[in-house]
Amino acid sequence: MSDESRGLAVSELPEAPDALRPMARQRLYEQVLERLREYVATAGLRAGDKLPAERELAQRLGVSRASVKQAIVVLEVQGAVEARHGGGTYLVRDGLEVEPVDALVERRRRLPDVLEAREALETKLAELAAERRTGEDLDALEAALDHMREEIAAGGRGVEGDRRFHAAVTAAAHSALLAEFMRSIADQITESRTESLRQPGRPNRSLSQHQSIFDAISRGDPRRAAAAMRRHLRTVAKVRLLSWNPDDEPA
Template sequence: MSDALRPMARPRLYEQVIERLREYVGSSLLRAGDKLPAERELAQRLGVSRASVKQAIVVLEVQGLVEVRHGGGTYLLRDTLDAEPVEELVERRRRLPDVLEAREALETKLAELAAERRTKADLDVLEAALGYMREEIGAGGHGVEGDRRFHAAVTAAAHSSLMADFMRSIAEQITESRTESLRQPGRPSRSLAQHVAIFDAISLGDSKKAAAAMRRHLRTVAKVRLLAWNPDDDAQVPAPGDQ
């Protein structure tokens, strides 16, 4: 039977709120650091419930576009609210747990092997990656490239060609998890500190300590707002005849 007449998806109300907020920020010439109107005011002006406004703000927060300061309001982190389509966000939320599970299994073992097999040259590359990430964060960035370099250096220091192939096979998904983690408030500096602990253990040749440090780090990486977000936690726009 043809799939053409399948039920039509109803737009989530908070997605419409996000679009109105995007238009508002653009027309009002707001910039990073500016404050959005309070949720109550937004709900009144848009003619929707506060729950729909709150869910829209959560989606924008998950994407690193706004910062919600408890008791202090919502502030722009960028000059625009060009948000990722919600369906793409939902799909990433669906696959992220599997990626994080694979990373913990692979990278914990890689850290253990790196502690056993690292060379002086490997340690130099690891240290350089730490320095690069430190500079990125110092310049106000999230440290994404430094993070990539560090984890790549751990993989190289393990001297396991097959495990390196496994890591390359999920490189795109790892990049997603990296970006998601490092845009959490306060996460870049915390990740850097955890990288230093991993490096210290590898440098000392302590395989158990290196594995434990990597496991702790990856469990921190897994703590992202996206996984706590429920995309269906909002009333949908009623279809004709439903009202």
Template sequence: MTDALRPVAAKPRLYEQVLDSLRSYVAEGGLGAGDRLPPERDLAARLGVSRASVKQAIVVLEVQGLVEARHGGGTYLVRDTLDVEPVEQLVERRRRLPDVLDAREALETKLAELAAERRTDEDLVAIRSALARMATEIEDGAHGVEGDRLFHAAVTGAAHSGILAEFMRSIADQIAESRNESLRQPGRPPRSHAQHLAILEAIEARQPKKAAAAMRRHVRTVAKVRLLDWDPEPDNE
């Protein structure tokens, strides 16, 4: 029997200690994707902390796509480990994500509009290829991250705007963060693919306003992530 779930000493952000204990528990117990964690009440008793601290730790794991909390059915591992991103990094990403999403909406909406006006047949081939790549990744059980990246790059290329493309390159790392955050939301990859298809259809039909509206809807969906609803400093801990 592992002793990873032993009482922990109090300190600020007690849930971070709970996260450490859960990571050790999963590793020492040989648990993997699909396995269920003990109920929150049991975890709280074994760790000597409040259920609020356990619940906050579970929320952090959900935010990072490491567990799935099923309503009334317990909490299950999504991966074979609980390699949790440091909370401070999570907090920092949460702080900058809204600005990144604002920039994406402004830039990519205009790029989609220009793409519908200026695209070539070669541009359409590149966009379709990216969509096919994303579909294959999703079918294989992945999130479609590379296909998503290629799609947005192809739309940017189809706009034939050097300045806007440079702006996109300047925030490429932040865009990648927002992409990864969005695509690990439950059910998001197929929804994202469907939205991409709507953007392609408008670009192919040379309908700038429709392309811009479809891209705006897509980026606003990207903005709907659990991270932005998370409170890193809960009052009840």
């Protein structure tokens, strides 16, 4: 019996775009990731230990070397391993608990908008902070710098110190509306902060850039403060995630 004879033309079928979206095909490298996670756990590997070479992994798993390489790239993107040129791949932390690839894909999709908003808002906040900061504001900025410095010295990434510093710049701008805008995207900012600070060498570079922002604010130089914040946020935007193609795998 045709749709027309049932009284419902094909063109009149109810729309349900979410229910009838294309079915996702599990990527082969996602299976490789799961096997690597199991291997690291059962072998008891810890931070600083070396993974088997890509060629060996491909042979043992029965997959192409390209699929293994893509899995390693995903681990690099998440800051779980460090691939040293010509020297192999090493664990950055104990174990290999990694984010689902779909979560990475979603963050990759929204991150550019977050970074664009941060540059627009925080550049202006730094400029205003240089004009309006009080002695108390400068004390808060210095305390945030000290906290980040201590975190990094203890082997951390300085995430909390970074958060405190940017919050102190926002407070020093004394703009209620801009502060409200920043609160409205706080979760997205946290994602971008975490993504940035897990890049190799990034914590110390960010700390140095924070110092430059502080120096300009302390001197009451709005133009230099804005320029220093813009340079910093463009560094924040340089993350491996944005150059990663989740579908870059041979058939």
